[in-house]
Every structure is written in structure tokens, then in C-alpha cells.
Amino acid sequence: MSALLEVSGVSVSFDGFRAINNLSFNIGAAELRAVIGPNGAGKTTFMDIVTGKTRPDEGDVRWGEYSRSLLKMNEAQIARAGIGRKFQRPTVFEDQSVADNMTMALRANRNPFSVLGWRPSPSSDQRVAELAAEVGLAGQVNRKAGELSHGQKQWLEIGMLLAQEPRLLLVDEPAAGMTLAEREQTTTLLRRLAETRAVVVVEHDMDFVRRLNCKVTVLHQGSVLAEGSLDHVTRNPQVIEVYLGR
Template sequence: MSALLEVSGVSVSFDGFRAINNLSFSIGAAELRAIIGPNGAGKTTFMDIVTGKTRPDEGTVRFGARPVSLLSLSEAQIARAGIGRKFQRPTVFEDQTVAENLTMALKAARGPFRVLFWKETQADRDRVAALAAEVGLGDQLARKSGELSHGQKQWLEIGMLLAQEPRLLLVDEPAAGMTLAEREHTTALLVDMAKTRAVVVVEHDMEFVRRLNCKVTVLHEGSVLAEGSLDHVTRNPDVIDVYLGR
């Protein structure tokens, strides 16, 4: 299986501190991957590099079936190329309904003039309904987003990212602050999404990672320390020492 995202030999330093150290990582086109590691392991910096927020000092980052270098693209170009990022705190338009949030996120050719004359079509409404159903908000379309629970806001934001039709989704600590039922729904949602796209989940919660039942990459001091199933990496003496033993 060829990789959708290929990160090779990437390093980056901030004020002499090496946040990412000769990191290599790859993920397939329809794969779910969890990234774990202690605070300061480089998880956020890794996502910053892939999305163009941070430029590495060395190494390559290539993306797509016909790989292009992400290091030559802006953040906006990387997003348009098919990489979406979900931050830990949900950012939805609270005064707008679920349907309005999803409509605003739809992937459409919207230049400055097209926005002025843009009119919602039946196809748009059908797509919004399908997105809402996919993330478990099919019965909440008319509800103001500010009235949703924390978990529902997270699902809405995932729906807004899916509206952009990403091929790679980076999701930061999706289970934080959720009820047990919300966590179970989130697990099912992420597993389902990874059937048709690459999904990288950065997470601290080992029980949540176990539920994902996917390959795990352990980062430590900006490098890959171990990789494999959760059982495999949690038996690794180095992982026990730096992460589980703390």
C-alpha cells in the first residue's frame, strides 16, 4: 500500500530546543492511526508541520497519490489539497444552527464575487443532511450550535471538516471532556471515517486509544520511539520507561 502522507527525516528547533528530531512517519490512504507520547514529545509540532503552520529545518513532507511537497505550500493551499485539522477545543459558530454551520463549511468554489451571489441548492441541503447524519446530528439540524453538548459540538466540527472533503484528517484529543456515551460515539465515528480517508488521532487517554483498535505511533523527544498495536507498544521497555512509568 502506498502512503498518502510521507514524512522523512524531519527536524525542527525552537531557540535551540529540538522539538522534532529526524522524524519519519507515513500513513496510508484509508488508515486510522493514533499518536501518543508524553507532554513535549512533539505531537503538536508534528501536526503544525503537516498543516504548514511550522516549517521544518530539514527533511521532506510529501502528500497525495502523486506526491507533492507540502513544504512549498501555504497553510491555505495545504487545506485545499485535502488536509483538515481538528483542534482540541471545538470552534463552531454558536449563534448559527447546525445546518448553517455545515452549509458554511461546504467545499465550493467561493471566490469573493461568488460568495455575494451564492445561493444554496437542493444538492447543498442534501449534502448538509448527509453530513449531519454521518456525525450523529441528523435530528439537530435546526438547533443553535451554542445549545449543543460539548461532545455534539466536537461532532459538528468534525462534520464541518468532512464538508471540505479532506483526504487526511488530524484530530487532537477528541475524547477530552466527553461523557462515556459521547466517547463511544466518537470512537465509532473515527473508525468509520478512516474507511475512506486517513485519520490521525493525537490522544493522551490510553483507554480511548484501545477502543480505536488501530496502529499506534509513540513519540518521545521529537522522534518515533515505537510503532505497532497498543499491546505491542505498551510492552516495549522504552515506552514503559518514558511514558507509562511516569
């Protein structure tokens, strides 16, 4: 089966520092993948490249069945192609309700005239209800986003990304700041989402990664150091030396 995302020989330097060094790996169409590694390993830069925020000096990033190059697309085009990114800190409209946040995120025609004339409809309301249920916020749709717990805000942002119908979700440290119960619910959510789309989770928390029970890619100095199950990579002497043995 062909990969949904194929990173091939990508390198990028900032002021002489090589943040990504000949990085190559693939993500399948319905796959949950954890990306781990020490600070400065290139995890954030990898996500920046995939989403069009950073242009590599060499290499390519191919996307979808037709293997289109993401490097020929801008950030908005990449988002419309089906790549969604969730940053570590939730970015939601705190003064708006959960339902309003999700409604604003729904995939729709974004030209100025369409936006000015747009009104919620029974179908959009139904979609928002489905999204809220999917991320565990069915009982919170009328609450202001600012009143939610940290974990609930993370779920709301995931719901807002899902409103765009992405085929790949890039999720940055979702477990940070969550209660144990929220972490367990987040694990369940991410595993379920990966049944129908690709989900890449960048995470430092090894307990959370173990709960995800998925393939793990270890980055070090901008390259793949090891890949496989968590048990496999954590037995790797190089991984122990550069990451786990700190």
C-alpha cells in the same frame, strides 16, 4: 501500496529546543492511526508541520499519489489539497444553527464574487443533511451550535471538516471532556471515517486509544520511539519508562 502522507527526516527547533528530531513515518490512504506520547513529545508540532503552520528546518513531507511536497504549499493550499485539522477545543459558530455551520463549510469556490452571490441549493441542503447524519447530528440540524453538548460540538466540527472532503483528518484529543456514551460514539465515528480516508488521532487517553483498535505511533523527544498495536507499544520498556511509568 504507496503512502498518502510521508514524513521523511523532519527536524525543527525553537530557540535551541529541538521539538522534532529526524521524524519519519507514513500514513496510508485509508488508515486509522493513533499518535501518543508525553507532553513535549512533538505531537502538536508534527500536526503544525503537516498543515503548513510550522516550517521544518530540514526533511520533507510528501503528499498524495504524485508525492507533492507540502513544504512548497501554504496553509490554504494544504487544506484545499485535502488535509483537515480538528483542534482540541471545538471552533464552531455558536449563534448559528448546526445546518448553517455545515453549509458555511461546504467545499465551494471561495473567490469574493462567488461568496457574495452564493445561496443554499437543494444539493447543498442534501449534503448538509448527509453530513449531519454521518456525525450523529441528524436530529439537531436546526439547533444553535451553542446549545449542543461538548461532544456534539466536537462532532459538528468533524462534520464541518468532512464538508471540505478531506483525504486526511488530523484530530487532536477528541475524547477530552466527553461523556462515556459520547466517547463510544466518537470511537465508532472515527473508525468508520477511516474506512474511506486517513484519520490520525492524537490522544492521551489510553482507554480511548484501545477502543480505536488501530496502529499506534509513540513519539518521544520529537522522534518515533515505538510503533505497532497498543499492546505491542505498551510492552516496550522505553515507552513504559518515558510515558506510561510517569
